[in-house]
Amino acid sequence: MALYGAAAAVLEGLERGDGGLKSLVYNSGFPHVRQLYALVSETLRYGPVLEKLLADAALLQAEKKLPAPLAKVLVYDLLFGKGLKCGGRWKALARRHRARLEAELARLKVQRGVSSNEELLAPAQAASSGAPQVPRYVRVNTLKTCVDDVVEFFKRQGYSYLGKAASVEELRALSGKKFLLDLHLPELLVFPPQTDFHDNLLYTSGHIILQDKASCLPAVLLGPAAGSHIIDACAAPGNKTSHLAAILKNKGRIFAFDVDTKRLATMNTLLTRAGVTASRLAQRDFLTVEPGDPAYSRVTHLLLDPSCSGSGMVTRGPGAEAAPSAERLRALAGFQRKALSHALRFPALRRLVYSTCSLRREENEDVVQAALREHGSAFRLVNAFPAWPCRGVAAAFPGAEGCLRASPAATLTQGFFVAVLERRGEGAAAPSSLPAAAEENAQHGTEPEAAPRKRKRQRGKE
Known part of the structure; x- marks a missing residue:
């Protein structure tokens, strides 16, 4: 078995x-x-x-x-x-x-x-057979190392570093042993498709995380400050949780929930390898978590990435793109609406990111619209990451283009959807919605050679 x-x-x-x-x-x-x-x-x-x-x-x-x-x-x-x-x-x-x-x-x-x-x-x-080839994205785990040290490590392994990408087309043209710094996310390196790092020392030691670019967006857009209390509502296997911990610099607390024992065990292994100390794992259905529980009275940020149809995943293998049945799609959307509504009831919550790896409006814009109808007096939809090229389906509801979409053809990523909701009247961010540091990095980039060193070099020994 x-x-x-x-x-x-x-x-x-x-x-x-x-x-x-x-x-x-x-x-x-x-x-x-x-x-x-x-x-x-x-x-x-x-x-x-x-x-x-x-x-x-x-x-x-x-x-x-x-x-x-x-x-x-x-x-x-x-x-x-x-x-x-x-x-x-x-x-x-x-x-x-x-x-x-x-x-x-x-x-x-x-x-x-x-x-x-x-x-x-x-x-x-x-x-x-005509499915687009998505590059291999490598997120540098800043809890253990920094971008310039990882770049130097790969150079010593025979890879050629081409600097910061200026366009998606540059990512598309990658081949052989060449790599780039991503044009949007300053801690993301980009390699040609099918590049395998599962046996690489940096991966096995937790210094790099193999994570699709679109999957990195939720933590970046949540943008919690160090010391924040966060809920990762559907956390396993833990890539987004480890990303949040890196953003927090392990200062703060992440309450990570999942109902499956095996997934939590896998997640614990991943987080331990990544050097995460800020997380608190619990085998629990997020919908059973009481928003008024004093344990979560300081939760100001919440990441909700619930079960979905997975229709945006292009690396799942041949034949994996089959459409879900109408019954399953209704059940998923019902669960997603319920989870998002529940998440917005935490009393100290200031910012929430809702994401799926689905391309279907029923699981994306329609879920967000339902939440805004119920909680719109307290929360607003933020225009997330304006520099991102793919937006929400404008026909869904007024302002839906404030959401993000990702696709293999347009952004060279897995298919993805992200929406950012923010509490009204409590230090609301400017309409750009990227946290200030992330906005600056996304617009101007951070070249590894110019990046300040926050970790000692840990080459060969790591």
């Missing part, structure tokens, strides 16, 4: 937008990462086929306690993989439905006029 459970957890993390496939696999704690990576990759490759089979066989309706990600893994191995060599009670459950699943698979082949499993994949592979 350990393998299937780990694979299901990775799939769920991908769906939530917690990271890319490789980072989630390597951070899973599962001892046989290649086996896990292969299983998840193949499950993703067969994603649309598996969803069709699950729906036609009504497996999730018959087995209501079977999570959808686990069902996909089990059905993949049952029909296309090694035939369920492990799995305990879940294996027995899947085998009870084997005849129905095999019948639906045969029916699907007849419907599509194919005779082999691989031929079933042809439409999905053709659709994904």
Whole structure:
């Protein structure tokens, strides 16, 4: 069961937008990462086929306690993989439905006029073959090092540093062993797609974090001052939490919630490796956290990155872009609206960032609009990061263009959505909405060679 459970957890993390496939696999704690990576990759490759089979066989309706990600893994191995060599009670459950699943698979082949499993994949592979290539983004963990030292480290490893990027086109043109400083975020380095750092010393020691650029925006836009108390409402696997801790310089407190024990364990490992000491982890559903609890009376900032359809993730593997069912989309949007409304009830809250890795308006602008209808007398939508090129869907509601969107084509990132809400009349920021330091860095950039050293050089030994 350990393998299937780990694979299901990775799939769920991908769906939530917690990271890319490789980072989630390597951070899973599962001892046989290649086996896990292969299983998840193949499950993703067969994603649309598996969803069709699950729906036609009504497996999730018959087995209501079977999570959808686990069902996909089990059905993949049952029909296309090694035939369920492990799995305990879940294996027995899947085998009870084997005849129905095999019948639906045969029916699907007849419907599509194919005779082999691989031929079933042809439409999905053709659709994904033109997917844009997103660069490899590397966030420098300033709790342990600084940008100029990391740049020097990579230079010694044979990489050529090209300086600060002036445009997205420069990022798009990266190839070979060349890298740039990002044009928007001053602690983000950019390498060509498929560059693998999972075995690199800086990654294994926590000096760099492999995190997509769009996923870095929520913490930057939240912009808490050192000493702040923050809630990270749906925190695992922890990349955004570690980013918040770096912004805080570990001075303050981050209350990080997640309901899943395994995800919290993975998160604890990541945060420990990153040198985070400001976080307080709790296995708890954020919706059960009482806003009036004295423990959170000083919480002024909140990051809400709830479960979503993951429709913006382009590195999840072939076939991972299949649309969620209308029922699932309604359920996700309902949960997101409820979580955002709950978050806005914390009495000392001054600033909140809501983000998803979804491209769907139902999970993005529509959720924000619902929150503003309920809490608009106390909170306003801020025009977040005006220099960012992709904006919210203006037709959704007046002012929706104050939200941010990201996409592989326009920003060379994962698909993402970010909205910033701020309490009215309490030291509200200027309409630009980027915290002052981040605004200055985003506009003017910070070249590594000119950056002040805040850490001793920690080259080879680290």
